[in-house]
Amino acid sequence: MRAGNIRQFASFSQFVNVKEFNEHKRYFLERHAGLFTKSEFLAFELLSQYSVVIPGVANAKIDTLVDRGAEKGGSISRASFLRMLRKAKYTGCLVVHKTYRASGGFAHNVFVFQRFDPASGTKVTQRAASENLCESKDKHSEFGEETINLYKNLKDKDLKIRKENVMTNNLSFLSLDDLDESFTPNSVPKDFIHIVKPFYNTAIEIYTFWEKAKLAYNKFTFDRPLEFMVSVVIDAFKSTVFHYKNRKIKATFMQYFYGTLKGMFMVEKRREHMAKVTRYNWIDEPEN
Structure with a gap:
């Protein structure tokens, strides 16, 4: 389906006007009370608000809707929005169409609310x-x-x-990708989670970064456990973010993070080794 203005998708609407759309939405929510969590319900309401120009039809990217929700103080995560869509599609309330640019590539979604029979x-x-x-x-x-x-x-x-x-x-x-940072295992340090979550806010993403850090750590034989070197891992992640924003990364973000961390661990290993070397003190050498 070709991307375009909302008016282009008017034929998808199943409602005469906004009033009828709201009535069917109310029937659906009454029949499926408890289906959505609080954040998912906010996402559902947000999508409904953007479906009034053409009753029951909205065209937008998910990230755009999430950003609009944040601007309105809704604080809706992408994971919550995806969970809401999955539930709404499963219950038959919503149909989602993908659109593509003329030049190729995915454009926006077209969300089409379905009529709901109030008879139960x-x-x-x-x-x-x-x-x-x-x-x-x-x-x-x-x-x-x-x-x-x-x-x-x-x-x-x-x-x-x-x-x-x-x-x-x-x-x-739910899928593993739907779990936010609060589900990250306790084995991952809180300081590391706090740094990563503004950029990667799912538990599996944060956990994967920490597993990469463990893999890099195991390349060396440190006297200190990894938990005492969290600041090094955080510095490597910050450095990767900086170079990514500066368009200096040619590999993937994860690959660059892993390579950067290995380099930092190599420096730490040298420091640890030098600290154990006993230097000969020529100044205080006793005279014969």
Whole structure:
């Protein structure tokens, strides 16, 4: 699909006006209460706000929407936005089309909200079950109290199962790339996480950088453990960021970081070696 102005995608809209779009969005959220986390819900609302020029249709890059959210004080991460999209697509609320430039390469997305039928089979089933239980109570009044208790137990059990299903579903929507820096293993120093997260904010990215640091460290036989050399690793990362921004890196960012860190560790190894060398003191040499 060729990239273009939002008006170009007007035929994708399934709503007569914004009011109808908002009604169907409300039906969806009521039916899928608990589907989104707080940050995912903010992402969903942000995308909805950008889908009013053509009701239910928006065209933008994900990074652009995330940046707009930050400007409005929404503080929505890219990972949260991707999780929201995955859930919305899975439940049939949203269809996402990719567009391409005439010169080649990926351009923006086209997000198309779908109509949602407010009729819920689950609600009908629950009402029918409730009515049947009431009829049973009229016919067998001697078991009324037991029936009520059984209904309450079943209702509580059903609520517990539904809550567990929501949690399980949320996990099924997640991939390793969706976990933010707070999920980084404790083996990675906090100071290192703090430096890396403004540039790479997923747990797996930060963890991979630290594993690279361990690999470089293991090339040498230091007396000090790596945890006592975190400042060296941080300096290597900062140096890599500087040269990357200065367009001096021809390899990948990770490769340059690894090479830089090996060079710094080599210098540290020399210092460690020289500190152990006993120098002969000619000045204080006793006279014969």
